[in-house]
Amino acid sequence: MTDTVTHLDDLSLGGPEQPPVPEGVAPEIADAVRALYTEGTVGKKGAFSREWATQMAEDVYVAFHQALARKGGAMGRGPRRYYVEIHPEQLRGWLELVDHPWVREVSEAVLGPDYQIVELGFDIPFPGAKDQPWHRDFRMPDETRHGKRLTSLAFNLTAVDTVEEMGPFEIAHGTQWDYSSEFDHEMFPPKEFYPRYQERAVRKYPSMGDIAARSALTIHRGTKNLSSHPRPVLVLGMDAPGAGNADHHDMAVTRGFYESLPQRVRDHLVCPVVDELTPITQKHDIEGLMMGGA
DSSP states (O other), rough: OOSOOOOOGGGGGOOOOOOOOOOOOHHHHHHHHHHHHHHHHETTTSSHHHHHHHHHHHHHHHHHHHHHHTSSEEESSSTTEEEOOGGGOOOOOHHHHHHHHHHHHHHHHOOTTTTTEEEEEEEOOOTTTOOOOOOOOOOOHHHHHHOOOOEEEEEESSOOOOOOGGGOOEETTTGGGOTTTTTTTTTBOGGHHHHHHHHHHOOOOOOOOOOOETTSSOOOEEOOOOSSOOOOOEEEEEEEETTTGGGOOOEEHHHHHHHHOHHHHHHHSSOOOSSSSOOOOOOOOHHHHHOOOO
């Protein structure tokens, strides 16, 4: 703790007076923008078929076992919890995911027409995974702190039908605007602030085929997995131009794959186009270290 103690009621900088809903968007997309600027998260039930989600789960497990077989392939995010970043070609349904109308329209409405696809990965809490500390995924950018504008989104898709025993994702609604110099590394609120997040916490129980979008600044955590099953979650990261999160990821596509994509998808790719993919070595970042898993 620093000498200056922040009162819990003063943590939020507050969002814009009115969420910046673009003119002419469909009512569902307008509602999504409002939810992201107020609660910090929004979901769509049944966006994909169970067959698509089953295939996604298969690809996640294949990628996870491949990652475990090489040094630095999987990164700890706490006890019995791992994160793995992958290339788009490791997910057979990647094109259907990034080209889904809801994903495209929400991304454009929040991040602008030139939004960027910057990350693909997955988080797996295995049986025995513990409660994570409350956190956000990265530091609040100046555009959000001073301009009250969201500059990135994370889309999440579950590989299982989530039940309480699996340790569901928990998110504290409305905390994407929280800021304090007392946050460790500007990401981890001190335990003295936890009552604020516990009061606002909502546990999410998505089913296979559902998708959610959230601001990665909204304070959240994974909870303890008391079941006998892992709970994999796919993560798709999007940026507004200039947000800079692509610099923290190593996603790439091969030339043949890139050329097979429709132009409307190519327009949003900023990753390298290569002749041959190199397996991604996970970075031992602050989040992993702070959670005791890196």
